[in-house]
Amino acid sequence: MKFSEAWLRTWVDPDLDAAELAHVLTMGGLEVEALSPCAPPFDQVVVGQILTVEKHPQADRLNCLTVDVGTSEPLPIVCGAPNVAVGMKAPCALVGAVLPGDLTIKAAKVRGIESQGMMCSARELGLNEESEGLLALDAQAPVGQSLRVWLDLDDQQFTLKLTPNRADCLSMRGVAREVAALTQCSLTPPIFISREANPEFGTRTVQIDAREGCARYGGRVIHLEQPDQPTPDWMVRRLERAGLRAKALVVDVTNYVMLELGQPLHAFADAALTGNLTVRWAREGESLTVLSGQTLALTADLLVVADEAGPQALAGLMGGQNSAVSAQTQDIFLEAAWFSPGALAGRARRLGLASEAAFRFERGVDASLTQEALERATQLLLDYAGGGQAGPILDLVHPEKLPRRLPVRVRPDRVRRLLGFEVAVDTMRQILTRLGVGLEGNDVGWTATAPTWRVDLEREVDYVEEIARCVGYDQIPMQVPRAPLRAIHLPERERSRQTVAQRLQARGFQEVITYSFVPPEGEQRLAMQPSILNLLNPLSQDLAVMRSTLSVGLMETLVFNLKRKQEQVRIFEWGRCFLPARDTDGLCAQPLRLGGLWYGTRFPEQWGIESESADFFDLKGVVEELLPSGASFVSTQHPALHPGRSAEVWWNGQSIGWLGELHPRLGPSYDLSRMPLLFELEWIPLTRESWPEYGPTPRFQPVRRDLALVVEESIPAMTLWDALRAAAPKNVADILLFDVYQGAGVEEGKKSLAFCVKIQDTERSSTEGELEQICQELIGVAERRFGAVLR
Incomplete structure (x- = not known):
């Protein structure tokens, strides 16, 4: 607004x-x-009136003017504007004036002719981007007055x-x-003067068939003597400063009343209407060419205003071209109606229409405004269109279909409890009364009835909010919260979002928030099972389905950043995904997940380290920091991931997510030179974090033994690694995989996995025989289960 x-x-x-x-x-x-x-700053620009116009003797496109600027003598000015005319009033910049762009006006000679100022266009004053000549001012503009004062440019x-x-x-x-x-100031609305209706002038017969979509319809026929009269300057300024462009008097008046009172209006050319008008739902096979030039095929859920020949307007959205008014239309039928928000919601977006009326009707218009708006528009039209006459106002109302303002119990004690600070009862009453709320009862509790224009006041908490915002959110006192401290013992604690976010931020990741509805193409590319949850009323075709994976939004964020020369992108997002599987309540499953993306180099560009792209194991290291103890990685086949550089994450016997590099075949779809790394994890397992367990400090040095085991190439290293750790005796502190080798000395189709076995007994030092026995036990497990051979 x-x-x-x-x-x-x-x-x-x-x-x-x-x-x-x-x-x-x-x-x-x-x-x-x-x-x-x-308006931009400028000074010494006044209203000037052109007294004489003569051709410049040395230039065909220039004119020599004498201009009255309110001084004792008129000024000689050379001007090249095409629309100069004797008697015209236009802005004149005096010598010394500074115009937008730091242009200083000086006395000069233009091809031998003296010029003591400059006549200005709207563009030269920064009032418009384009102009075809001097800015023509109203004939009533006082000569010599500052232009900033006359046009209220401050x-x-x-x-x-x-x-x-x-x-x-x-x-x-x-x-x-x-x-x-x-x-707490007084409201002084302008005085509206109702024009006397001519009962013999006539009106139109209207009926409402779609009462659930239109519960009130008003209108009147108006005859204008001179509809081609210009819109008054004051109205043009107010329209333009409200973001609307002035067009013609009738259209400008309807727009002005809508901005002034909040009631959208529409004017039909009365002569273009055939017979009675009906507000009804459209019928299959009907079409309408609207004011924007689009020809629309109408469907049964669109509300129309139709005459006996067919639809003439999309109710509350846009009028039709057939009944549009022009600057020569003398007889108009002016409409003011209340259309239900539910009957219009989403229709304008679906049809690709944008109108100020639809914007208001979708959010709710005061149903009591129709007659007042018609009277105000009638007054303005007859005042500025050279007179005329108006027929009686037609007002059809179906009260049972209009929104009701039900009384609500408001208790001052409840207000204080919810706000958390003291507010005097008198202050509450004054605030609600100033807002137009009707109050009945005593200071223990009131029965509050919202005014007709406040469609949002439905519950007690709504009135509590009104009191809070009128007191001023910045006036709410700060209070330190108090809570008793209790010592509790938890075998495991829940990790918070903040904790996980801090770990990711420490690794250079930034949090993003993307839409829950995504392009269908993105779902098809990136989801394991693309979403089938289509939106009934999408914002656009690019946001038409509910996401089943966070990857779609992360990839779009990556592309957005790459187009803006951000070559290293690390981002993460919390969000709910929407799965077609139904739960016990008959609703779609909406798991909360954490997703992330890493694109670019492993380290920022610097002279001391060679630039290398981040790989799968860099991302795996990040993910491992987030996972609860006992989580493991298993090779997977995800349709959007590189088959050899991806893994599924398992915990407690369940799959809780995946990670990997984007499949190379998807790179061209996003115009990528290298493939990003992605991960997505279920949130609930990430909240599990065990308390650290105390153990005695070892008194003996650890002993390291390295085992290089040759196994089939198809055996995952993680599988062998997990088997060794499960079989290790308690004095084995850790087992680490530190090398994977294929090449000379290793048979083709096999690989060598080298493990570091760290042995540390807390009670005594281990003998060489005990160390050898531990190693043989681990080798035996690898031989029996995986056919491994010690290299």
């Missing part, structure tokens, strides 16, 4: 500057995303980042209500 500060101050004018007002709004829950000036533009529940603030009146409540 964008609006100008000057427009807001016509409704409510607190004693705060723009920056302070932005802070108050943000602390009140209406985040001010941007605060920017409506205004500020506010941009609010509203949450979806605050649809009431998508209008100037809604924002003004909030400012008045937050600053």
